[in-house]
Amino acid sequence: MVNVGILGATGAVGQRFVQLLADHPWFSLTTLTASERSAGKIYGSVVNWRLDSPFPDSVNDLVVSPTTVDAVKDCDIVFSALPADIATTLESEIADAGVGVFSNASSHRMASDVPLMIAEVNPEHATLIDLQRKNHNREGFIVTNPNCSTIMLATALAPLMKFPFKSIQVATLQAISGAGFDGVPAFSIYDNVIPYIGSEEEKIAREANKILGTFDGAKVTGAPFSVSASCNRVAVIDGHTLNVWIDLAATPAEVIEAFKSWQPPFSGLPTQPAKTVQYLEQADRPQPRLDRNRGNGMTVSVGRVRDGIRFVAMGHNTIRGAAGASVLNAELLHTKKYF
Structure with a gap:
């Protein structure tokens, strides 16, 4: 199993990520991050679950971590539901630390060496990861999904x-x-x-x-x-x-x-x-x-x-247009052995 984390797990897109990953057949959801006021508490006690699907009991007792590089250093990949102003720096730092980042934020979408992917539409763009790793001398990477x-x-x-x-x-x-x-x-x-x-x-x-x-x-x-x-x-x-x-x-x-x-x-x-x-x-x-x-x-x-x-x-818009698109990108790149 691939160990995965979610950055910004209590918001609208973060909750969709939790819904899609809680019982995923390939990915093991091990880390949830949120703001400092939620850090150290169990997810079930801090999230205001608002989706039209039942709250997944398997994540209820996961302890929420602060949204930092150290919090996700043991993950193979993370899914980012962070706002762009935070994602710009933090996602790059996480990729530099050797972790793959699948981002819903707009921060890196137009970077020349970052794939802006819809898995079924332009999967060949994944090869940009090789260029990105070379350009930044990193083992990790950033892949974005569009607006x-x-x-x-x-x-x-x-x-x-x-x-x-x-x-x-x-x-x-x-x-x-x-x-x-x-x-x-x-x-x-x-x-x-x-x-x-x-x-x-x-x-x-x-x-x-x-x-x-x-x-x-x-x-x-x-x-x-x-x-x-x-x-x-x-x-x-x-x-x-x-x-x-x-x-x-x-x-x-x-x-x-x-x-x-x-x-x-x-x-x-x-x-x-x-x-x-x-x-x-x-x-x-x-x-x-x-x-x-x-x-x-x-x-x-x-x-x-x-x-x-x-x-x-x-x-x-929050499934195909956000969290689901990012998870599908990760599934595709897992089959291509990028992590």
Whole structure:
């Protein structure tokens, strides 16, 4: 078994990591870290469990550690749910100490030698780890997963990359859980749409370009398209919906067939869904409440393909869009013997 830890285990994404790793067949959850006020206490006494799944009893008595390098030095890998301002330095220090870091933070996503990975979309980018280890003279490494809305967009685009296109426009309807448990006051979001999410539009544009870019063994050359995004926070608990416009040289029928026939380059990993991308025939789908838990929250649902080309994509933002994507990246790299 691989010994794993979670950095920031009490927050929204941290709890998702706990849910996914508590009974994982390959990974043994040995270390949970949180703030100083929680350190030294058992996890069950400090976490305010808010997920729609039962609290896993197997982690109840784990003693919470402070979020430091020393706390995770005996782990093989760690999963980071830290805010970017803390992750920037600490994740690098942990990697320098010889531990693999799978990060949900934005701090290192655009570094030239750090993989920005969606396991089924750009697994070849994992080879950047070899360059990263050489550049930093470290045994550990950092692998990042994208922003939660970028994951939905890039995954939905993967089946369409065989068609030429130059520009994408996307309007997002993003769930409140993407801002964390205390991120959006109830009075602000009830009966409302907030047409601004700080830095989100910029992240979608640059991250999608890197994920779907070409890797030549030494560097990633960005994909030859531009992305224009408009991001909105809506009164949905979980599930980000994206309305996508793309200047694709294909018919709606060809796009639908591409969605239906696309297969990722591998199968059989524990967190991997049966369908990474699932096309829904109904005229009014996908919908967050009805479709976000497909594939245990790891499936990106697509539908409403129309002339233009226009379509809708939707996925669970804290599972496929955060913790689940990171765990799947780790499963893939475990099969490639990176740790």
